[in-house]
Amino acid sequence: MEMTRSPLALPFPELPEIDGVTLRVAQAGYKDWRRADITFAELAEGTAAAGVFTKSACASYEIESGREQIKQGTARALIVNSGNANAFAGRKGREAVEQIMRQVADSLDCRPEQVFVSSTGVIGYPLPLDKARDGVAAVSQADPASWEEAATAIGTTDTYPKGATTSAMVGETKVTLSAIIKGSGMIAPDMATMLGYIFTDAAVDPSFLQELLANANAKTFSCITVDSDTSTSDTVLAFATGKAGNALIASFDDPGADAFAAALEDICRQLAHLVVRDGEGAQKFIEIAVVRAQSDDSARTIGLAIANSPLVKTAIAGEDANWGRVVMAVGKAGEPADRDRLSVGFGGYWAAKNGQAVEDFEEEPLAAHLKEQNIRIDVDLGIGQGSATVWTCDLTHGYISINADYRS
């Protein structure tokens, strides 16, 4: 299917190189296409690794293995296969991953568990061993690639390549983070798992990096949804080469730890937004801010109930400030709420306050806001101190066309 570039797409930014990271891409031919579909990031010795993975009970072997590999905390390589998710592929799927890990480990003279593997694409078919072997051989000898080339090679149904960067001062040392991600809503069998990779030259202790990544994930990737569906392969990995030469960050007591944590959360949020902006059929980017809920977790659950409501998402697609549907979604979230304290607004204008429609409803500015591309929904529960912000896109005819008209 020909994919048109999302109207919410952002241009690919200038990403600084990260000392200790070399990117390469090649064509393994996992599908019958002419494009790079295997990506290799070679990482300097001593690189710390951390990762967060899908909670799916039907995860691929890449995920099962990744969860184990993270425990030893170091990495020398990342291989990303595009076009075949190698998920629900039985014993043969596992063999393919183990073969790739051994092959790369042999060439880099490292341990197989230092080689991280991701696969994205059609599910139900094992990655072919011969194509994987030749692909790894080819990509190992390829010329270094740019961030944009790598971001494009890991993509599947993405309508644009996605990258982000930021930096932080750790003591007197500037550390840089550059990252790429793929994903356009969960359309797993049609290849749209979310795979994100963050690279930094900071020196960070692996278990602290894991803690920071888990924290950042909870406020960013765990707060986005396109269609409520969850991939069998969602993965975000962070690699810290330590080449910037800062004093090792190993706890929040270390200088620069807060700055680095903030930078990591910032880049995760940028990446998460890029995925939402490529949601299938998306015409509008929606930010939902929930405040004064019973707890932060409760606020997030309520926010996601709104973000996943087909009725709310179609209302936004129709540029309709339908606060009644937001009330409905709050009600169904299963979290504490008091109808008579609940307020709902759009773009800074309250439509309903304390359980009743606002009588002198400012219709015009509200209607004008709904016509914009970036929509803001405010929900005030009025019962506690918890808050959360979540992001989603609208639900349009484009989503139906992409997903109903596609043949597996």
Next chain:
Amino acid sequence: MEMTRSPLALPFPELPEIDGVTLRVAQAGYKDWRRADITFAELAEGTAAAGVFTKSACASYEIESGREQIKQGTARALIVNSGNANAFAGRKGREAVEQIMRQVADSLDCRPEQVFVSSTGVIGYPLPLDKARDGVAAVSQADPASWEEAATAIGTTDTYPKGATTSAMVGETKVTLSAIIKGSGMIAPDMATMLGYIFTDAAVDPSFLQELLANANAKTFSCITVDSDTSTSDTVLAFATGKAGNALIASFDDPGADAFAAALEDICRQLAHLVVRDGEGAQKFIEIAVVRAQSDDSARTIGLAIANSPLVKTAIAGEDANWGRVVMAVGKAGEPADRDRLSVGFGGYWAAKNGQAVEDFEEEPLAAHLKEQNIRIDVDLGIGQGSATVWTCDLTHGYISINADYRS
């Protein structure tokens, strides 16, 4: 908006009258329309009442009151207002309900808590007191109406009136159940709450009737979904007039209790299916049978995760046996599952078994099944004894048109 009759609609059946129940309809004029929009069921003295209600934390006052009224277990009247849900309507919404209860109680010489009130329609506006008063007066004096007239009057965005009937032998006595329901998927602000009313001439103890209705609800109404959204007003009430003259059914030890329980569950399932068959934009009726899950509850959660997955629903709309999307939905349900024991089939043909695609996949009969109007999805988790069946409809361009193109 002009609504076309759902392609999945069933004709309105011949419903037997229930001794002790008189139906009447009239025009209260809750909206600017020419149609009956207030329905009155007068119930004989001694009628037992039971009810199940939405779990929404933002329920209307009708729901709050209904939950209390059920406790005294008797009913003399039901009033259903169509066109205005009286939800999120503050103190004034409560006044309207209390006024209706008092007015009907005065005319029937009963207690206000024996008068059940439901309202369905736009949310955010209190039911106008004057229209409610005149409407109740008019409907009290109206000629008796047929089941189909009542089923039509309680409807809002329904594209066809919905009724069902069944019977059971209680000892030597035949008892009859007749029921009407409205609902076409949760499009609350656009008026599509589910409201169901079951009437029987059986003599049943109120607390046992409540137990049976709760059991039936768990296997029927709680197992359907159109778009995962939950109304602020969903209600199912059961009224037993006792006019059939059977020996009172007060526990499962009483003769005929099992038969009556089965009949009640049967009529609830019929009603639940009628609502799914009027799902907005529905082209296909989907039955999802989950077996060998860890528990019945777990099976139901997994079934609903599949039924609510936009990717599964669009695949069925596209007549695509996309078992990978079913695997994805099982994975995200958050329930115990083992990828390597999971099997998925359509219409009796397995597409994936024990975690792998079936190699000699019977493509033709499977493709033929997907072209039918009634679709069956089988999921075998292979890990326990729990099972559940849930029902939903597909997700089509029609759903988007109805919900995005509608203006609140």
